[in-house]
Amino acid sequence: MRPRLDQWRPDAVHAESVDLPCLADVDVVVAGAGAAGVAAATVVAESGRSVVLVERYGFAGGAAVAGLSGTICGLYLASDRAGGPQQVVRGFTERFRAALAARGGLTSPQRYGKTWTVAHDPLMWRETADDLLTAAGVRVLFHTAVTGVLMDGDHHRGVVVESAAGRAVIRARRTIDASGDAAVVTRAGHATTFGDHGVIQNPTMFFRLGGVDTDAFRAGYGPDSICTPELSERILAARAAGADLPRQKIFAFTSPRPGELLVNATRLTAADGRMLNVIDPEDFTEAEILGRRQVRAYARFLSQNVPGCETSYVVDTGVEAGIRQTRTVVGAERLRNDDVLTARKRPEDGICRVPWPIELHSGDRPRLHWLLDDYYEVPYLSLVPATGEDVIVAGRCLSADHEALASARVTAQCFEYGHAAAMATLLSLEKATSYRNLAGSDVRSAMTRNGSDLE
């Protein structure tokens, strides 16, 4: 039977009067320890404010680590010109990039079409985040999920959390929703949108392939991480012969580990062809099972068709199928498709540069729209929900049109959205004012002083 989303109620608890133990009473609670949550919690705590970071898994990293998306995209300009990569995003992104590189957890830039990206080691990503969070003095609660919100009228007063130990509340003067899924905002009943009129991008199960002769692989596969049209033709031929290879344009990156590739190849839709709505656990379960099966099919294809992969084996898949998109908030402002297509700069209120193309994963091959030698900027108010007080989002659930989000969601930017949410939170606490009343220019200036490249 088809899963039914209306069998679930998203807003589990709404309560100031809730009768649960209080685990902490802090300045800021951050929901989710992906790129955005790690950045937000670290930067707020470094200012001396008290912070609790709540994460349902036992490690930080979110889509980048649990989903094994595996590369930090969005650092460099795209260009048709010859020459090396030109980095245009810094701030917290650069701090994290440098710390990960210093551990040996990052490759040098690799070609991705007209731009560049860097691949990371997912274990070292976790360790880098552990070190930054603990050094900053963040109280981290792994294996704990946010299940409800504490509201006082329209004001957020903290969250309800659940772990193996039971349920409790965390009271906080400000809440940063860095859950990727807008878990806090949704539970508070604020408006969200879901993809393009309910249609989201395909999930993908990533995998790592070991035992690869990477020199032979590069020589055969080519210098670009996006596969050649010839390899796509071979995938089509294998599909015609019955192999389960629904996506013909695949991406493969050498990883920081010797003899290993990170492979982005699968395309997950339900057995009956419909879109998988991964907010629904029944669809998410189907994505996981299909994903693991498809990984085996692509690994088999690579070992039989690509030089260097003859004796390769699957090291592991993502802890979860990679989710590109679920809910996005309805913000006080929205990043529009046109802002991306016209490379709109926001000298007043831009909080992050984005040079990454629109990368839409639907149909049998991803579609790319490049921004050449240019970038656009994301407005501050796209992080602020249109309704609700004392709450801000950070990361891929920012307010953005469907195609715009297909560019703005990558990891380099998610770090900086976390940085922006942290700076806005500090200003909002210091001035005792709402997020909505803050000037975007003040957030931008604070970020610039803290290392962001926005001038």
Ligand SMILES: Cc1cc2nc3c(=O)[nH]c(=O)nc-3n(C[C@H](O)[C@H](O)[C@H](O)COP(=O)(O)OP(=O)(O)OC[C@H]3O[C@@H](n4cnc5c(N)ncnc54)[C@H](O)[C@@H]3O)c2cc1C
């Ligand atoms: C298939 C795929 C391919 C991608 N490819 C790339 C790529 O090549 N390069 C790139 O840069 N980016 C890529 N991305 C995008 C990028 O990985 C993500 O958009 C980015 O990492 C999102 O960061 P985030 O912090 O906003 O959210 P997330 O990484 O989703 O983090 C959210 C965190 O919140 C936690 N959480 C959620 N709900 C709760 C709750 N109720 N209680 C407690 N914790 C909760 C989650 O466990 C998670 O750790 C890809 C994404 C996917 C899915």
